[in-house]
Amino acid sequence: MFQPAPQMAQPADVEISTQSHDQINGGLPQDYSIGGKPENTVGTTDNLNLVDGRPWSTGLYDCNLHPLSAVMALFLPCFTFGQIVEILDGGEMSCPLAGYIYLLMMPGLCAHWIMGSKYRKKLRERYNLVEAPMDDRFAHIFCPFCALSQEYRELKIRGLDPALGWKGVLASAQTQQGSQHQNQVQLSPTNQAMH
Numbered sequence: 762m763f764q765p766a767p768q769m770a771q772p773a774d775v776e777i778s779t780q781s782h783d784q785i786n787g788g789l790p791q792d793y794s795i796g797g798k799p800e801n802t803v804g805t806t807d808n809l810n811l812v813d814g815r816p817w818s819t820g821l822y823d824c825n826l827h828p829l830s831a832v833m834a835l836f837l838p839c840f841t842f843g844q845i846v847e848i849l850d851g852g853e854m855s856c857p858l859a860g861y862i863y864l865l866m867m868p869g870l871c872a873h874w875i876m877g878s879k880y881r882k883k884l885r886e887r888y889n890l891v892e893a894p895m896d897d898r899f900a901h902i903f904c905p906f907c908a909l910s911q912e913y914r915e916l917k918i919r920g921l922d923p924a925l926g927w928k929g930v931l932a933s934a935q936t937q938q939g940s941q942h943q944n945q946v947q948l949s950p951t952n953q954a955m956h
Contacts, residue, residue, distance in 0.1 A: 814891035818918045821894055824910045834909040839864040841909045844923035848916050849883050852927030877901035884912055
């Protein structure tokens with residue numbers, strides 16, 4: 762009366778790849794073919810698409826770290842946006858022009874997020890920043906003032922103060938290079954005479 766349980770097919774032995782990050786060559790797992798597609802991804806964990814990029818210097822809601830940029834973003838978002846754009850575009854688009862475009866898109870079209878997210882993406886790509894804590898579009902739709910303030914802080918921390926404008930940033934860089942050059946000039950020691 763007792764019947765043994767039917768034999769179930771045993772799974773084939775599957776070898777799971779446990780490659781460490783040290784085994785990754787050039788950012789791709791070693792088992793990638795020349796065409797860029799993995800040759801054998803069954804059972805590997807390396808083919809997971811993890812978040813790429815570096816973290817932002819400050820968080821999206823860290824407006825208290827630079828209160829002036831937070832207040833400016835809240836009450837004069839067009840001006841803050843213009844400052845950011847002027848720096849990111851290398852002076853090609855002026856602060857007033859970018860601010861005016863942002864101003865035109867705000868009330869009538871409620872489409873200011875289009876320009877805001879475009880330049881947020883440009884900033885992220887330039888510095889290899891992660892798209893977090895939310896998509897660029899959502900950051901500028903739901904938290905435009907925080908997003909502008911974060912972008913302003915990121916540029917300022919990286920030595921590109923948006924308040925100076927593009928020409929001011931260039932002048933500041935030239936001044937720093939000049940002072941470094943003067944510090945490198947060595948005077949001959951006073952106790953030695955030249956013959």
